[in-house]
């Protein structure tokens with residue numbers, strides 16, 4: 001039996017008990033729950049990743065809903081515990097929900113929420129930052145300065161890659177992949193090649209229109225191409241950014257064989273999920289190809305890195321911070337809380353999870369709906385007409 005975990009309580013006499021497995025940024029999410037008669041319990045335990053046992057102890061005998069984190073293993077054990085405690089709602093504070101067994105949630109009739117949209121631009125901005133930092137060797141150059149090694153300008157000092165006119169490749173051109181593509185095309189005038197299971201029509205239209213605008217102003221137009229296969233992107237692009245979901249079709253999408261098909265001086269960025277890349281193969285490839293560079297926000301066995309990665313100058317590594325802007329993290333907390341609240345109150349599910357702005361407006365009450373429930377169809381939940 002796990003030891004009881006430390007908690008902070010808001011509105012102790014609230015009718016519905018909602019547990020958050022972590023303190024989350026901002027106070028709006030707490031206020032919204034309290035205003036709707038929820039007792040809010042926040043786990044304040046000084047342990048970064050809670051175990052299944054810790055979370056079972058938090059759920060206790062009576063719990064209406066839980067807001068959880070992407071580091072937690074939400075499967076059969078936790079959904080059955082939540083169901084036994086009378087709970088019918090769970091939300092990840094994340095858009096990705098590969099840590100959640102949705103079939104297990106369905107079995108216990110638990111709604112599973114996520115937080116799309118609010119983090120799209122923030123995540124794309126980090127991917128763009130990693131792309132530029134890797135192409136222009138910014139982290140290496142910073143370390144060099146701090147080490148007191150700079151003794152004057154040199155023609156060959158930290159020479160990197162020019163982005164303008166090169167090709168950016170996007171794998172997974174959904175919300176974040178498309179936002180990233182626009183940044184690289186518009187900001188650096190790169191040509192686009194992308195691979196996705198679906199056509200990114202709006203993205204294609206944007207690049208076409210931007211190309212026409214450039215041409216009308218006497219500049220070379222940018223172009224786009226939807227690749228027939230992922231391998232085409234890997235062969236042709238100079239900078240490649242990964243933005244698919246993690247599932248069995250994307251596990252180790254980038255492996256030894258595919259790395260070998262990429263340009264020797266390519267830049268690879270991963271802000272999706274670590275297991276999309278075979279990290280052992282990547283370390284080996286980086287060792288063999290010093291001009292190949294990567295920017296990684298996510299890792300195969302977070303929080304660990306595969307042996308050798310941290311020693312490589314051609315790798316930039318940051319600790320899963322792609323969505324870490326204040327506005328975004330507060331918004332993610334709000335969406336997660338409203339997902340849980342909506343199910344508890346019997347509200348319908350918002351009709352378009354890509355249009356979550358009404359829930360984020362601090363000057364107006366949020367719509368009476370759950371912003372994004374991924375298993376709404378499977379549970380037969382009603383859809384909002386708002």
Ligand SMILES: NC(=O)C1=CN([C@@H]2O[C@H](COP(=O)(O)OP(=O)(O)OC[C@H]3O[C@@H](n4cnc5c(N)ncnc54)[C@H](O)[C@@H]3O)[C@@H](O)[C@H]2O)C=CC1
Nearest residue numbers: 096123172173174175176196197244245249271272322323
């Ligand atoms: N590093 C970080 O902090 C963050 C990471 N993420 C990750 O990014 C992922 C994407 O988020 P969104 O863009 O909002 O989701 P999305 O659902 O809008 O986009 C995912 C895209 O991947 C495509 N896709 C799925 N399987 C594929 C395959 N086998 N090959 C190629 N494309 C495939 C889908 O068709 C879709 O267009 C999340 O699931 C999450 O894992 C999201 C936010 C922050």
Ligand SMILES: O=C(O)C(=O)CO
Nearest residue numbers: 093094095096119323
């Ligand atoms: O939302 C996600 O999926 C993340 O990885 C963190 O923002």
